[in-house]
Amino acid sequence: MATQADTATSGEEEALRFYETEDHPHAPATLIGFWLYLMSDCLIFAVLFATHAVVGRNYAAGPSPADLFDLKLVALNTAMLLFSSITYGFAMLEMQKDRRAATLLWLGLTGLFGIVFVCLEIYEFAHLIHEGATPQRSAFLSSFFVLVGTHGLHVSLGIVWLAVLMIQVGVRGLEVDNKRRLMCLSMFWHFLDVIWIGVFTFVYLMGTLK
Amino acid sequence: MSSATRANSAADAAQTKDGHGHDSVEGEPHGSVRGYVTGFVLSAILTAIPFWLVMGDVIGNARITGFVVMAFAMVQVVVHMIYFLHMDTRSEGGWTVLALIFTATLVVITLVGSLWVMHHLNANMMPMSAEDMKQHMP
Numbered sequence: 001m002a003t004q005a006d007t008a009t010s011g012e013e014e015a016l017r018f019y020e021t022e023d024h025p026h027a028p029a030t031l032i033g034f035w036l037y038l039m040s041d042c043l044i045f046a047v048l049f050a051t052h053a054v055v056g057r058n059y060a061a062g063p064s065p066a067d068l069f070d071l072k073l074v075a076l077n078t079a080m081l082l083f084s085s086i087t088y089g090f091a092m093l094e095m096q097k098d099r100r101a102a103t104l105l106w107l108g109l110t111g112l113f114g115i116v117f118v119c120l121e122i123y124e125f126a127h128l129i130h131e132g133a134t135p136q137r138s139a140f141l142s143s144f145f146v147l148v149g150t151h152g153l154h155v156s157l158g159i160v161w162l163a164v165l166m167i168q169v170g171v172r173g174l175e176v177d178n179k180r181r182l183m184c185l186s187m188f189w190h191f192l193d194v195i196w197i198g199v200f201t202f203v204y205l206m207g208t209l210k
Numbered sequence: 211m212s213s214a215t216r217a218n219s220a221a222d223a224a225q226t227k228d229g230h231g232h233d234s235v236e237g238e239p240h241g242s243v244r245g246y247v248t249g250f251v252l253s254a255i256l257t258a259i260p261f262w263l264v265m266g267d268v269i270g271n272a273r274i275t276g277f278v279v280m281a282f283a284m285v286q287v288v289v290h291m292i293y294f295l296h297m298d299t300r301s302e303g304g305w306t307v308l309a310l311i312f313t314a315t316l317v318v319i320t321l322v323g324s325l326w327v328m329h330h331l332n333a334n335m336m337p338m339s340a341e342d343m344k345q346h347m348p
Binding site: 071072075191206210 | 241242250253257264265276283287291306325328
């Protein structure tokens with residue numbers, strides 16, 4: 001009896017679930033999959049943070065964070081990334097309302113804040129190298145450049161991804177595929193902001209403390 | 211009411227609650243202007259205070275400042291998770307949170323383990339600086 005009832009219900013279920021077979025039944029799987037990627041990316045950063053925690057005070061008689069870091073510049077950088085996070089959030093809200101122009105505007109602003117962030121970081125790196133604080137100078141500087149550089153590389157690639165998506169949204173509109181891609185980038189972008197909290201706290205602020 | 215009907219009406223209710231048609235991606239996180247602004251203001255405050263504490267040397271003790279700054283960072287990470295990444299225990303049937311807890315466990319093991327092991331290795335090495343020499347010499 002029970003088996004009969006089961007087959008009956010599963011048959012009924014299949015017949016009624018027409019809306020799932022329509023567009024993209026795999027979209028939720030994409031989002032959870034992308035989340036798992038971000039978690040694995042988080043482990044990469046965890047290892048780099050651990051390295052910096054171990055060798056971050058080994059200056060090899062070279063410059064220390066207090067000599068090198070300009071906290072005002074770091075604060076400005078942090079503000080840029082925070083602004084880009086909220087503008088991306090507004091882009092997502094416009095996307096949910098299917099307003100293409102407004103979505104593109106907010107995405108563009110996000111990209112600009114991201115570009116300013118990367119430029120400030122390149123300026124900082126160039127300044128450090130000019131002062132002789134190169135990655136080869138000490139274990140502290142090696143781990144600093146790898147950790148902050150990896151984050152900067154992520155943001156740079158995020159900007160490339162953002163530009164590609166803006167073109168796709170511009171050409172093909174806010175269709176399901178593009179919405180799903182924008183949501184993945186949204187997670188990526190906010191995730192990078194979370195990593196930056198760790199960077200400015202552990203590397204810059206706590207590094208500067210004696 | 212059979213289980214299938216119940217499941218379907220639940221799914222229907224979920225769709226109606228979504229408020230937009232079938233061209234939206236299911237399982238999509240739902241933010242609001244209010245949520246993003248709240249998250250932004252909280253993050254701005256949680257960022258500004260640690261910078262002020264370190265730049266102004268407000269507390270005067272590096273160790274205490276370090277702990278306070280770290281506490282602010284942890285709170286800010288949670289704020290970002292909730293308001294920007296829309297984490298909750300219900301999304302994806304709890305799998306995102308489960309993956310997060312698993313990752314957090316691995317991160318803690320990596321960080322604490324590395325520091326623990328390397329601290330002991332360091333302590334057993336020859337002293338490197340003059341200050342260390344003074345400490346270790348009888």
